[in-house]
Amino acid sequence: MPTPIKMPALSPTMEEGTLAKWLVKPGDKVEAGDIMAEIETDKATMEFEAVDEGTIASIAVDEGSEGVKVGTVIAMLAEEGEDLDEAAAAAPEGDGEVAEPTSADAGSDKESGVPAKAGTANEAAQQKATPASAGVTNGAKAPAAPKDDSGERIIASPLARRIAEQKGIDLASVTGSGPRGRIVKADVEGLEAGAAPAKAEASAPAASAPPKPATLGGELDAPYEATKLNNVRKVIARRLTEAKQTIPHIYLTVDVRLDALLDLRKQLNASLEADGVKLSVNDLLIKALARALQRVPACNVSFQGDELYQYSREDISVAVAAPSGLITPIIRDAGKKGLAQISTEMKELATKAKDNKLQPQEYQGGTASLSNLGMFGTKQFDAVINPPQAMILAVGAGEQRPHVIDGALGVATVMSATGSFDHRAIDGADGARFMEAFQQLCENPMGLVV
Template sequence: MSIELKMPALSPTMEEGTLAKWLVKEGDTVSSGDILAEIETDKATMEFEAVDEGKIAKILVPEGSDGVKVGTPIAILAGEGEEVSAIAPAPKPEAAPAPKAETPVAAPAPATPAPVAAAPVTAAARADSGDRIKASPLARRLAEAQGIDLSTLTGSGPGGRIVRADLGTAGGGAQAAHVARAAAAVASAPQPAGLQPVEAELAFTGGIPHEAVKLSNMRKTIARRLTESKQQIPHIYLTLDANLDALLKLRTELNAGLASRGVKLSVNDMLIKALALALIEVPECNVSFAGDQLIKYGRADISVAVSIPNGLITPIIVGAEAKAISAISKEMGDLAGRAKEGKLQPHEYQGGTASLSNMGMFGIKHFEAVINPPQGMIMAIGAGEKRPYVIDDSLQIATVMSATGSFDHRAIDGADGARLMKTFKELIESPLGLVA
């Protein structure tokens, strides 16, 4: 009996994914445990394994398809002794047409105005059904507002579609100025739900050469979660400076002793440990706001921001307060390496009780990070640099680092956040507490 292979839920929060690549083709025999496809979730590209044996009778969803809902049939597997040719393919699920946003939009050069359009519409500007003209909703509204007949225009968008840029030259210089003003008004007005991002973007790009790139699932998730965080979480920011000289000296001494074991500690490894210990010492900051209750954590799981080609991911050092710095270093190296290859498992990046984001390697002195919900805080680390610093009532030169804590003010009071920052600074400036 044939079996429908369905889009799996590869993480607890996954609702849809991109079928990035098929590793089998129709007619191939597969066994349990064989890798059938690579599926891109909102955080990583993961492998889809076969559970049953049989032959791939029909591939229903081609590779590269995005927005495939969990549970959607993606292929049919013929059972043992069943003829592949005898299996009728299941009806393909309706999918939204793939946006053609990645096609560069050609715009007329500013120095060479196009003549007033009077030529008949090309066949590409017409839809397949009837004589309906292919035009973006934005272009239609602008054309209606300016009294421009779309049938007199030739579209320069994907598939001959008429876009805002085509209206800019429809009536010469004066007409173009009117269209530009109308475009600005339309762009500032609320957009209808069906307006595609590329169409909204075209409202203000005008004749500037540009390319609209389709968002990956990861970038969509980052955009959604960070928007929700800034809209829903009242952030409070607390910044202090810390003298790094003692920590840097201890790091040098520890690395000399660990060299034979192939371990090289980074400053970031030591800061992860310091934040974890500070959260345990100030448990009022190791919390999450959950509506009508406060979740208090008894362990410090530190999510560490790692930049990867498609965006950002936060692998987790579980129970960092109880781990040696050398263990944190090894684990962080492994997690960061697999994060950049898209090979992290969901439990390795979902969760965490607080986050740490370090941009010091880019020379950034100070920044305010956005809280990663449902966590209650994130520590933003700036670059360590030589600065004038008061030591024992005298002005000296020291390696100083700025750190800024972002706190969810619904769950964490300013005084408690300040105590956490003070404890964090003390651990950095008296770093033997990190190895005690």
């Protein structure tokens, strides 16, 4: 019998995702382990593998569809010898309520560039209010997929097919406004039996056409282009808003002389050249942050309501700018790792982050964070804490500045570093001791190699 393929949970916290890309199409044969789709979670784009062999009978959720709940049937898989049309029309055996996903590829209004209402949350809400499992309503199968006069299958959502059957509407006469001409609830809910809207020229999917400039009224009367937020940007917005609204931040800044650290880096790179290892300044700062947490364990904590978690390991989250948004891969147990190992791991993680290939265990967790904008010339900044962590260290560019050296005014390479601390978990004095420890480790860097 046909096997429903459901939206997987690709991380412990995933509740919904975006079906970014299908790598198979109806009629394709797949075997266990074959990559069928790319799914965008709240942190990365991950590959979805087949667990059974068979032939793809139908695609229920178009690529680009957002807000697809975990457990939603996204495709049907036919076993060997099964009729593909019958498998495509078969009702899945899901046991949960699923909503019609919204789609980033929905058609757009030609005049305004605003996405059409087809496949919107209103349709999803109605499907959720009426228990449905990808075409199953109160135990009854959804109408089989209809075909037009030429025998071609008409693409329509289960809800649209159900409404059309109840009203006696011929779907062959309806123009779909959903992705790839899919007929959705909005196309049929206002029609009566025998009625059909005038055929309109199909508009290109919004994702394949360049965004159209518009004018924003009111005080901000300027041209703009609207870009739909991806899942990563939505999570960043939600978590950082939560952080600034709920976490009382305290900021402490120190100036750090980097000359000794830069000299040590030069010596280490000369000795590691034969091993193909080249340390960056950031690698040494990761180690310095971890060692400072070892010296001041009161800052390696997190606030958990009525409890304070004290961590015995320094897992350092490092901010990386990825195409989909900011992500923080983690160097686990950084306090006990050598600089060469930290450098190798960080390069691998940064490459994965930029390719959207990080696995959940590579970015979830962390006990403290490091954000470095020095490569952009930023002198100093205050970073927002990444909950549930209780601190983040923001470092700026090392630059030549006047500095008092051994009682005399001279010129030194100086970097400003600012720690953001959750004042519910970390007292100002402990934060100051941490910043002092970090400063001393950078200015006396032999403590990073022992």
